[in-house]
Amino acid sequence: LSKTVYVTRPDVDSSGLELLRKSCNVSTWSQPLPVPREELLRQVAGKDALFCTLSDKINADVLNAAGPQLKCISTMSVGYEHIDIDECKKRGIRVGFTPDVLTDATAELTLALLLATNRRLFEASKQVYNGGWKSWAPMWMCGQGLKNTRIGLYGFGRIGQEIGARLVPFKPSQITYTTRSERATEAAKINALRVSFDEMLTESDFIIVCCALTPETKEIFNESAFKKMKSNCIFINTARGGVVDQQALCDALKTKRIQAAGLDVTTPEPLPLNDALLELENIVLLPHIGSADIETRKEMSRITARNILAALSDKKMEAEVA
Ligand code: GLV
Ligand code: GLV
Known part of the structure; x- marks a missing residue:
């Protein structure tokens, strides 16, 4: 057992x-x-490999502390913006990272969040407990259904495509997507x-964010973007x-x-308890659980490990950041 690995989670x-x-x-x-x-x-310090997650910021300080022995970093996530890739390359x-395995789980959570937001599930459920439920009422707790609406996917990678496939049975009038390059076959x-x-x-009528966080997408949904949206628009973000x-x-x-938002990701994470978002009625907030499906997380741990084992024996990783 000559190789050493540090894992940032027990x-x-x-x-x-x-x-x-x-x-x-x-x-x-x-x-x-x-x-x-x-x-x-x-x-x-002195380790051959580091097994990390998206809560570990891996920058030059970490790489310097590790020293020349460090051969690879393997993150148990699809996103890798917490790792300074240029410094690693130098x-x-x-x-290594874990794309693909979490695509279905993340698409599923996105649909759950979307439906919780547009049909006001948490707001309505609260009324059962707090006495707000007085009677069935004709227009009470109504939301905007998905049928005959226009749904925009911002990002159309693996996750965006799987979200799109899951939306079809809800009969939107049109699914659209915005990407840098055409994805004709998938579309x-x-x-x-x-x-x-x-x-x-x-x-x-719905905008779903499913892109990676890059310099190009950073804060692309800004004041000017929200001003352009329809007033009935429901905004969902399970990306970053x-x-x-x-x-x-x-x-x-x-x-x-805009009408409402559903967020599985925020800045920062966790969101402080005094954050203004927590005071809004028209929002559903989740604690970054997109890939949190038991089998998915188990397989993510194995892929992260196999990426390390591959790198330590100079083999091809299952998924390596190019
Ligand atoms: C989750 O957000 C991930 O990047 O895996
Ligand atoms: C992006 O990382 C995707 O898998 O869609």
Whole structure:
């Protein structure tokens, strides 16, 4: 057991840890919350590989603390904007991640969040407990159904395509998508129409964010974007909080400039309990649980481990950041 691996969480599914323990010396952080910075810097020193998650910011400080022994970083997530890829490249450190395996779970959660938001599930359920439910009433707790609406997917990668496929049975009049490059073959499967960002903003009844966070998408949903949306528009984000100017979204919801929002991702995470978003009625907030399906998270732990084992024996990783 000559290779050493540091795992930043103690509660990663054991099937992933067992794979590593067969051929490596594995140490893990001991507490349920993210490893403190100083502890990470201390623990990573001299390790061959680092198993991390999206709550660990991996920058030059971490790589310097690790030293030249570090061969690879493997994150148990599809997103990798928490890792400074350029700094890794400079040092020849390979980076693995877990796309594909979580696509269905994330698409499923997106539909759950969408339906909870447009049909006002949490707002309505609360009335059962607080006495607000006096009687069935003709227009009480009504929301905007999906049928005959125009739904815009901002991002049309694997997750966006699977969300689109799950929307078809709800009979929208049109699914649209906005991407940098045409995705004609994938779009044809669900009759999705490619539109400009501006057309998505002005014409959609629902907008679903399913893109990666990059310099290009950072805060692309800003004040000017929310101003262009229809007043009945429902905004859903299961991608990254950083894609949204959250103050602008909060204002748009408070003034009813748009109808409602459903967010599985925010800035920051967790959202402070005094955040203005928590005071709004027309929002559904979830604690970043897109991929939180048991089998998915177990397989993510194994892929993250297998990426490390591959890198340590100079083989191709299952999923490697190019
Ligand atoms: C979750 O957000 C992930 O990137 O896996
Ligand atoms: C993006 O990461 C996707 O899988 O759609």
